[in-house]
Amino acid sequence: MIISLWGDSAISDALASELKLRPTPIFRSGRRIPFVNIAGLPAMYVATVSEVGIGAAHSTDVTMYVAGTMMSGRVVPFPDGADGVIGATLLSNFDAELDLHSNKLNLYAPGHCGGASVFWASSYAAVPFTFDPIGDVVLDMQLDGKDVSVIPTLEMEHARMGITALEEIFGIEKDSPMLKPTGQGDDLLRYPFHSLNLGGLTINNPAIEIYRDKPSQRCNGKREGYRICWGGADVRLGLAELQRLHLFFAFPEKTLYLTPAGGExxxxxxxxxxxxxxxxxxxxxxxxxxxxxxxxxxxxxxxxxxxxxxxxxxxxxxxxxxxxxxxxxxxxxxxxxxxxxxxxxxxxxxxxxxxxxxxxxxxxxxxxxxxxxxxxxxxxxxxxxxxxxxxxxxxxxxxxxxxxxxxxxxxxxxxx
Incomplete structure (x- = not known):
């Protein structure tokens, strides 16, 4: 299974067939069936899985999306070896320790231990978080002194920010000479930010990729024509940043405890x-x-x-x-x-x-x-x-x- 800090959990079409599940449409409509995005994969159906086990932890009658098939019928495959996604809404039944530097995920019975949960270091940062309307974990950070909302994600290599948010928050327009191509053979840009601060831990000169979007693509719950999008943030942190951190999500407290990776x-x-x-x-x-x-x-x-x-x-x-x-x-x-x-x-x-x-x-x-x-x-x-x-x-x-x-x-x- 893929571990995701985005909201919902899902299984593949192939696994749903193997388990002989009966998926039902997300919304019943006379015209077309909308779909949601689960860790980058389309999902139009849900199904009830009788039992889901993660190590010694088990849950019964879990509703999960069935992901991978687009409205056209084309199948978008999961990464090799993966049969589904474990998202934040399912992880929130536990306290979760995430050490990406060592490729480890540890789940604990939810408790109220506070900073005592950080057993690997003598000092730590504590940051409150919330869930957006679709269940994504959202943090508040400071980027060059400006408050920004941030969603940590395990699906992207680097942090990313839309050019619309860049202009709204920093007043930097899309044709600014300060924006330079990343040189990776794509349409991504880079702006020379100085610092990204989270609870006292600072990422100096963060390499945030700027992608070109339109105001209508700003996912903030506001109607744009016939479209409304829920979920999203100003910045999405990627693996390059999260691998430098050792994270402990105390979900009952809605608090993230973190240290640099490796402990002290x-x-x-x-x-x-x-x-x-x-x-x-x-x-x-x-x-x-x-x-x-x-x-x-x-x-x-x-x-x-x-x-x-x-x-x-x-x-x-x-x-x-x-x-x-x-x-x-x-x-x-x-x-x-x-x-x-x-x-x-x-x-x-x-x-x-x-x-x-x-x-x-x-x-x-x-x-x-x-x-x-x-x-x-x-x-x-x-x-x-x-x-x-x-x-x-x-x-x-x-x-x-x-x-x-x-x-x-x-x-x-x-x-x-």
Whole structure:
């Protein structure tokens, strides 16, 4: 079965026939039978399944959609090996722990344990959620400081946002020069967003794909001509973002508890053998994706010189504590200062690879550097992307020079 965070559950036409079920139309109409979309598949019928079991959990007389056949009669097949979809409305009978980084789903008897449910980490974020009219999980997030509604989805690789929502929320029109093609051979665009925040966890420089839609396609429950659409949100989070998170849906509380994948945030950092200066005293921070890497920088040379190291998995999940990149899922690391200090300079180098030849690893990864902001708001942004499907691991090193800002009676000056 496919696990989905969209509302309803479904089985395939083939499984309905095998179980000798008697599907009935969703709506009885003299003209045509409407259909709904279940995890990207059309459904025009429902059926009652006598028993549904997920591990040791069982439910009886479950109403499920029968999906896969369009009104034309053409069959849209389920992915190989799948016979149906388990959606949020069925999962909401449990508490659900979702660890996509490790490909694990754990279901628990619904309880009221609060933050005690987060047994894998000492700190976490807690975010309330709601269900939209068709049963999708909806979260509130902040995208570049603007409130946006978000639906987490397991059916898409990357986060997506319609160009209509982009214009309504940010005033960015479809012909803006800030919109650039993704370069993936499709009609998708990308806008340089800076941050997506969920309950205190921040995704820096989120790679949100912008698709072209029309105002009539905005799914907000408002009538557009003869059409009304329920369900939908400003942004849909995809696997690239959700794989960086460890999620616990406490459905009775309607609360999502989450941490960075792998448990404690510091695990992405290459641990230094010695730290000549206390890392907490260094006025510089490193974020990679949603993970704030506390203590990443250590003094490396004279005062003001610091270095951070981060493990990167290329097309691999062999190390759950490493930063994972693929050709379609880049990672973004941001170096920024803690006020009143500023970053005088920051760069990167590839220190080692696994397989051992770092020069070989360097051939298969691309690191692009950019600078944003000025003064204490100056940030160095490093986008890490796999060039091909080569698998291996390397360590990225970020040598950085920190400048301390002083104010004297003669005015302001900067001193390294």
């Amino acid at each position: 945030p510091h695990r992405l950092v290459e641990q230094a053998a010695t730290a000549p200066e206390s890392t907490s005293s260094l006025p510089v921070s490193l974020h990679c994706g949603v993970v704030p890497l506390e203590g990443a920088f250590v003094q490396d040379g004279p005062s003001g010189y610091a270095t951070a190291k981060v493990s990167v998995d290329i097309n691999s999940t062999s190390d759950p504590s490493a930063l994972r990149v693929t050709p379609t899922s880049p990672a973004v690391c941001t170096v920024s200062a803690k006020k009143p200090a500023i970053i005088a300079s920051s760069s990167f180098s590839i220190e080692k690879g696994s397989p051992p030849a770092s020069d070989d690893a360097a051939k298969h990864v691309d690191v692009q550097e950019s600078v944003s902001g000025q003064g204490s708001d100056k940030r160095y942004i490093f986008t890490v992307k796999a060039k091909d499907m080569w698998k291996g691991e390397l360590t990225l090193t970020f040598p950085t020079v920190i400048a301390k800002r002083h104010v004297s009676s003669a005015g302001q000056r900067e001193e390294i």
